[in-house]
Amino acid sequence: MAEPFKNLIDAAAVQAIAAHVQRGWRGFDAAGFRAQALAGLDGLELKARVMQVAQALVAHLPADADRACGILEASLGPPGEGDDLGSLRTSNAGLAGWPVWPLTEAVALLAVDAAPERGLAALQAMTQRLTAEFAIRPFFVRQPAVTFATVGGWLAHPSAHVRRLVSEGSRPRLPWGLRLQALVADPSPTLPWLQQLQDDASAYVRRSVANHLNDIAKDHPALVADWLAIHLPGAGAERSALLRHASRGLVKAGDAAVLAAWGLGAAFRGRVELALSPAALAVGEALTLTLDMQSTARTPQRLAIDYAVHHVKAGGHTTPKVFKGWVLDLAPGEARQLVKRHAIKPITTRRYHPGAHVVDVRINGQVLAEAGFDLRV
Structure with a gap:
């Protein structure tokens, strides 16, 4: 340590x-x-x-x-x-x-x-x-x-x-x-x-x-x-x-x-699906995000892809925390899978509470997919 x-x-x-x-x-x-x-x-x-x-x-x-x-x-x-x-x-x-x-x-x-x-x-x-x-x-x-x-x-x-x-x-x-x-x-x-x-x-x-x-x-x-x-x-x-x-x-x-200003203003044209694993985990473990994308555009798309974890608070409500994902160019008609590991680890500025959490995916500022997981503390 x-x-x-x-x-x-x-x-x-x-x-x-x-x-x-x-x-x-x-x-x-x-x-x-x-x-x-x-x-x-x-x-x-x-x-x-x-x-x-x-x-x-x-x-x-x-x-x-x-x-x-x-x-x-x-x-x-x-x-x-x-x-x-x-x-x-x-x-x-x-x-x-x-x-x-x-x-x-x-x-x-x-x-x-x-x-x-x-x-x-x-x-x-x-x-x-x-x-x-x-x-x-x-x-x-x-x-x-x-x-x-x-x-x-x-x-x-x-x-x-x-x-x-x-x-x-x-x-x-x-x-x-x-x-x-x-x-x-x-x-x-x-x-x-x-x-x-x-x-x-x-x-x-x-x-x-x-x-x-x-x-x-x-x-x-x-x-x-x-x-x-x-x-x-x-x-x-x-x-x-x-x-x-x-x-x-x-x-x-x-x-x-x-x-x-960064050329990331256009709405995403295509399909997107988010999967999370495991479906339930404890603090100290890691969540895997798998994002499957399929472009339906006829031209390349410049994309900023971030994700937000909606943390459960002590009163039962949730607040989102946005994390950096990817910035990429998706070719016309291209299908791509993106995978990211997100650690649920204790930090001094965040206290975790048990319950159903939601993760959403934001592409060029728009929320386009979400999925959930249960957190044990």
Whole structure:
């Protein structure tokens, strides 16, 4: 079994933080910091661990935000190069990788009100050793003017990690992050940033732009449909891949304008039948979907085929969850069989309940076949 993420912030990480902060400031009470940071740490989940260590840092650093940020910056190791920060590790040269996360949150606690410009400068440095995408969000909420002005100046920064922070840190609905409700309501302030970054040389940056646009699509689907209409025609392979990823939620939702932009707007002409096996299964097992299709068209058909599992909820009603299936070209008169294995496995964001479940198949946004299975829990 994989090591739980929460163990990335453990006693060893706390010890490394203590050692490198003390290296930059001899007056640092490393023992006091460790005692506060480690108290009950093993019983906490990841984000709670991060915040406990951050609060312990704040308690043992100077109250002056400028001085505290300078001490934290002095504890950092060399910045990462290229797109990949996954190989960065704390070393004798300084902190890098997961131990940097509590440092970013400490900066937010110390500087968001007292010295926002200084705090943003520290986050710019720290994001090159891990990421500051979570810690920068309070700055957007509480200091929007200085934050938008500062972050907008990072668009041409030589580090891909800083350029990515422009997009990732301002995502309206970043998972695990503070929701930026003002940008949920009106995403227009970040659109010029996304337009500039969508053709960035770094795949890491472009992936963030795609996810940012997908966030926007959840609240403003027409805006993303318009974005495709403007930016998809004549797009090269890299921008096309970005836009496809950005519009994945709207494709799965059967948005007519977005399907049409990808040449997937026409209704399927033909016959389709869905079979599920086994007819009954338990959580932890897998369901096999078999889809038999027969085209009756005289011309090729471009098809986006997704499926939705209608999960039974605690009250007995059902809600659909759409999953990605296939995108394919079906020749005139062609018959084809498609098979997919769908695991019914426990995940933290879904609780399974027993009962009759339905699976439907959606072709170019239209539900054209369905079948059922019984789930035992």
